Amino acid sequence: MKYPRLFGLHARPGPYLHWVLVALPFAFMICAYLISSHKMLAENPNAKLLPSVAKMAEATARLATEPDPRTGQYPFWQDTVSSLQRLGMGIVSAAIVGLLLGINMAMFPGLNSLARAFVTFLSIIPPLAVLPVLFIVFGVDETAKVILIFVGSVFVITRDIFLATLALPKEQVTKALSLGASQLGVVYRVILPQVMPRLFNTTRLTLGAAWLFLIAAEAIASTEGLGYRIYLMRRYMAMDVILPYVCWITLIGYTLDLGLRLWVGWRYPWYTK
Amino acid sequence: MGGMEVSVVHEVKGVNDLEKLKTGSILHIQDVYKAYGDNLILDDIDLSIAPGEFCAVVGPSGCGKSTLLRLILGQERTTTGQVLLNGSPIGSPDKDRGIVYQKYSLFPNLRALDNILFGHRLRMWPWQWGARKKELTEKAMVFLRRAGMENHSHKYPHQLSGGQQQRVAVIQALFSRPKILLMDEPFSALDPGAREDMQMFLLELWEESRLTIFFVTHDLEEAAYMGTRLVALSQYYSDERDPAELKKIGAKVVVDLHLREIGQAASPQVKTTAQFGQLIQDIRRDAFDPGYRQHVKDFSLNHPHSFYTLSSYEGGEEPT
Numbered sequence: 001m002k003y004p005r006l007f008g009l010h011a012r013p014g015p016y017l018h019w020v021l022v023a024l025p026f027a028f029m030i031c032a033y034l035i036s037s038h039k040m041l042a043e044n045p046n047a048k049l050l051p052s053v054a055k056m057a058e059a060t061a062r063l064a065t066e067p068d069p070r071t072g073q074y075p076f077w078q079d080t081v082s083s084l085q086r087l088g089m090g091i092v093s094a095a096i097v098g099l100l101l102g103i104n105m106a107m108f109p110g111l112n113s114l115a116r117a118f119v120t121f122l123s124i125i126p127p128l129a130v131l132p133v134l135f136i137v138f139g140v141d142e143t144a145k146v147i148l149i150f151v152g153s154v155f156v157i158t159r160d161i162f163l164a165t166l167a168l169p170k171e172q173v174t175k176a177l178s179l180g181a182s183q184l185g186v187v188y189r190v191i192l193p194q195v196m197p198r199l200f201n202t203t204r205l206t207l208g209a210a211w212l213f214l215i216a217a218e219a220i221a222s223t224e225g226l227g228y229r230i231y232l233m234r235r236y237m238a239m240d241v242i243l244p245y246v247c248w249i250t251l252i253g254y255t256l257d258l259g260l261r262l263w264v265g266w267r268y269p270w271y272t273k
Numbered sequence: 274m275g276g277m278e279v280s281v282v283h284e285v286k287g288v289n290d291l292e293k294l295k296t297g298s299i300l301h302i303q304d305v306y307k308a309y310g311d312n313l314i315l316d317d318i319d320l321s322i323a324p325g326e327f328c329a330v331v332g333p334s335g336c337g338k339s340t341l342l343r344l345i346l347g348q349e350r351t352t353t354g355q356v357l358l359n360g361s362p363i364g365s366p367d368k369d370r371g372i373v374y375q376k377y378s379l380f381p382n383l384r385a386l387d388n389i390l391f392g393h394r395l396r397m398w399p400w401q402w403g404a405r406k407k408e409l410t411e412k413a414m415v416f417l418r419r420a421g422m423e424n425h426s427h428k429y430p431h432q433l434s435g436g437q438q439q440r441v442a443v444i445q446a447l448f449s450r451p452k453i454l455l456m457d458e459p460f461s462a463l464d465p466g467a468r469e470d471m472q473m474f475l476l477e478l479w480e481e482s483r484l485t486i487f488f489v490t491h492d493l494e495e496a497a498y499m500g501t502r503l504v505a506l507s508q509y510y511s512d513e514r515d516p517a518e519l520k521k522i523g524a525k526v527v528v529d530l531h532l533r534e535i536g537q538a539a540s541p542q543v544k545t546t547a548q549f550g551q552l553i554q555d556i557r558r559d560a561f562d563p564g565y566r567q568h569v570k571d572f573s574l575n576h577p578h579s580f581y582t583l584s585s586y587e588g589g590e591e592p593t
Contacts, residue, residue, distance in 0.1 A: 171377035174348045179392030179449050180368035189395060194382050270382050270429040 051240040059240040063229075075229065079245075083214060083226040084252070086142065090149025091210050095203050098154050102161025103195060107173075107187050116162075123155030128216055140221040145214065152213040153206045160202040164195050197264045197271040204260045211253060294578060296360055299324040299453055299485050300345065304582055305354030306523070307340055314340050316523025318354070319581045320504065322453075322487065325535040327479055329500030330489045333561050336506045336524040338489045342457050345487060346370055358452065368392070371451030375458040378442035379430040385441045386426040389413045392449035416444045420474060436467030443475060453485040461490065469541070472499060476538035483536060493553055493561070498544055501537070502576055503530045505560035512569040527560050527572050529579040 003012040013021060037050035051059075064076035071078075101119070105112050131148055138144040168191060176190040218227030226249055233241045265272055295301045300322040307315040314337040322328050332338045343349045345356055347366045356363045358370070372378070379388050393409055394402055417423050420440040430438055439459055446454055459475075460468045476499065479486055490496050496503055505528035530552075533539060543549055558565050559573065574581070 169377040170348075171374050172380065174346060174366045175372060175374070175378060175380075176395065177366035178346070178368060178370055178372045178451070179395055179445075181395040185395050190380065194380070268382070270431060 048237045048239055051243070055240045056244050059238070060244045063241065073224075075224070078224050079226045079229050080248070080252075082224050083218065086145045086217075086225070087149060087207075087210055087214050090146045090214070091153055091203060091207060093146075094150045094153035094157055094206070094210075095199060097150075098157030098202075099161055099192075099195070099199050101154075102158040103165050103187060103192060105158070106162045106165035107191060119155055119158055123159060127152035127213055131217065131220070135221060145217040145222070148213045148217045149210050153203075153210050156206055156209070157199070157202055161195055161199060164198040164202075165191060168194060197268040200260050200264045204257050207253065207256060211249065215249075291580065291582075294321050294580065295357065298322055298357075298578070299326075299359060300487070301355070301357040301360070302341075302345070303355045303357075305341075305344065305356065306352045307337065307344060307349070308352045308523075313523035315344075315506075316525050317581075318506075318524075318526060320526060320529075321578045321580065322485065322502070323535065323578060324485055325483050327476075327486045327488065327499060327501045327535075327538075328504060329496035329502070330487065330504045330506065331491065331493050331496040331556070331560065332506035332524065333509070333563075334491055336508055338491075338506050338524075339457055341506065342455050342487065342489050345453075346372055346455055368396070368449055369452045371446035371449060371454045373439070373442045373446050373454070373456045373459045375461050376438075379438055379445065381430050384427050384429055385422065385433065385437075386410070386413055386417070388430070388441055389416065389445045389448050392445065413444070413448060416448070417441075420444065434467070435463050436471060439463065439471055440474060443471075443478065447478060447482065447484070451484075453487060456486065456488045458490055459488075460495070461492070468495075473541070475499070480536060480538050493556055494544065497532065497549065497552055497556070498539055498541075501531070501533050501535050503528065503532055503556070505529075505556055507560040509560065509563050509566055510569060510572070511566040525569070525572075526574065526579075526581075527567060528556055529572075529574040529576040530556075531576045 003010055005011060005013060005017060033050065034053070037052055040047045040050050041052060060076065064074060067073060068075050068078075101115070105115050105119070127148060130151070131144075134144040134147055134151075138147060172190060172194075173186055176186045181190060214225075215227030215230070218225040219231040222228040226245055230242050230245050233245075295303075298321040300320075302318055302320040305315060305318040306313065318341060330338050330341070340349070344351050345358075345363065347363050347370070363370070366372070379385075380391065383391060390406075390409055390413055393405070397405070414423060414426065417426050420437075422437060422440060425433060425437060430441070433441065442459070460471045463471060472495065475486075478484075488496070488499060490499075504526055506524040507527045508522045508524045510522075510525060510527055555573075559567055
């Protein structure tokens with residue numbers, strides 16, 4: 001008896017059909033866009049809503065290869081670099097602080113009593129609601145944007161690492177002590193290496209939120225950055241810039257996610273058994 | 274610690290000089306009670322273990338034998354009573370007491386060899402480790418070779434079978450040279466073949482290292498085969514108290530037998546003798562049968578180091 005190819009719990013699509021299915025929704029989206037765009041442009045060649053692929057390529061190439069006459073920089077690359085810098089600084093600092101805070105809260109009952117309720121409380125404050133406060137306190141330059149990303153990510157990471165640490169068997173702590181580990185040795189040489197892969201995974205998931213905060217902060221107060229450009233171009237309804245930028249952000253996000261996933265698989269082979 | 278009252282009358286049975294026993298033993302447990310809230314688990318445990326002994330501890334499930342092991346390990350604290358290791362009260366877990374659990378003994382993020390070396394690594398600064406790495410690695414490989422695992426040294430625990438994992442766990446614990454090795458159902462998750470191999474392997478290591486082992490198991494045959502001394506804990510006994518008054522009867526040492534001389538492992542043939550079968554039957558009745566409740570005065574505490582002190586526990590909260 002054969003397995004069904006497509007339908008039901010027991011379906012086994014096979015390698016060929018698998019990749020066809022993977023490509024299908026993408027192909028559908030692209031086709032739908034091209035057809036709609038073509039129709040709309042046939043009616044009105046100046047329509048801005050769904051620009052042609054050629055138009056988008058032209059606009060992107062202009063931003064990527066022609067320096068801005070005022071600053072001498074290439075806007076597309078400058079936007080990318082400054083956005084990634086903000087995102088990187090915010091998420092890396094959040095990951096480090098979240099890791100240390102989460103682990104120590106889970107391991108030391110005293111710190112747990114002190115910090116747990118407070119961290120939970122802080123994590124519920126909507127970060128975007130305090131964005132104006134950040135701008136007032138830290139000014140409108142880089143600091144406030146990085147801090148927004150940090151604040152938006154750090155508590156989620158802390159709580160996830162906290163739970164992951166609690167889920168490790170208590171026997172491991174006793175075992176390490178019985179092998180002569182010091183208390184700090186248990187925390188930083190036994191427990192920490194075991195939650196590292198979890199840290200990368202939770203950072204992957206948090207990146208989605210981090211992009212949101214980045215773009216929100218750039219939209220409000222900035223002079224360059226991917227989010228800034230998108231919101232600037234909105235005023236001119238320049239969909240030929242906005243759509244490629246959205247695709248570019250998506251591509252960067254996907255690459256980061258894939259990179260982190262491959263890193264975890266390569267560096268921590270024991271984690272994904 | 275409110276409301277707790279223990280009155281102790283030393284009426285020592287079997288041993289003339291309690292102090293001498295205390296100082297001569299590697300592990301001395303006296304008047305130990307363990308309660309969770311109103312629920313009494315261990316009821317006046319007195320147990321003194323000589324250096325080199327292979328002390329097998331059995332009992333029906335839920336009788337508190339693992340609790341007793343955790344008290345010795347320092348993972349939990351006694352409600353009242355003393356636990357002495359080489360004459361000094363025990364504290365939190367340290368390298369004097371090795372432990373092998375049924376699972377979770379190995380660190381999943383370390384390869385087999387690194388798991389074995391980890392104890393030494395934890396206790397050294399990186400430069401000290403660098404100086405001794407080669408020598409210790411060779412030593413660890415000798416053990417792995419004896420366990421027939423030299424080709425598995427680079428594998429992570431999840432890549433090893435249950436039996437192989439426990440071999441590494443035993444070597445890991447021995448490699449740090451503890452004064453006493455505690456084992457909590459170490460072979461209970463293994464299939465019968467792997468289990469017998471492990472029993473032989475452990476006995477071999479025990480014989481040559483002259484280590485003291487405190488071995489908890491629910492398997493009576495395993496206990497009677499492995500141990501030089503067999504201790505059964507059980508809540509199935511009767512005494513002067515009205516059972517209805519007690520929330521739950523705490524376990525006592527109901528059997529304490531001398532099986533063979535220290536340093537002499539039993540041969541596997543012993544399991545087939547009629548004498549062995551009779552022993553198993555007797556202990557099963559005395560410790561495992563809820564319908565057969567021996568009176569406290571009739572316990573078979575024949576081991577030369579067996580003693581008991583009369584004390585009583587008036588309840589109270591567990592210290593927080």
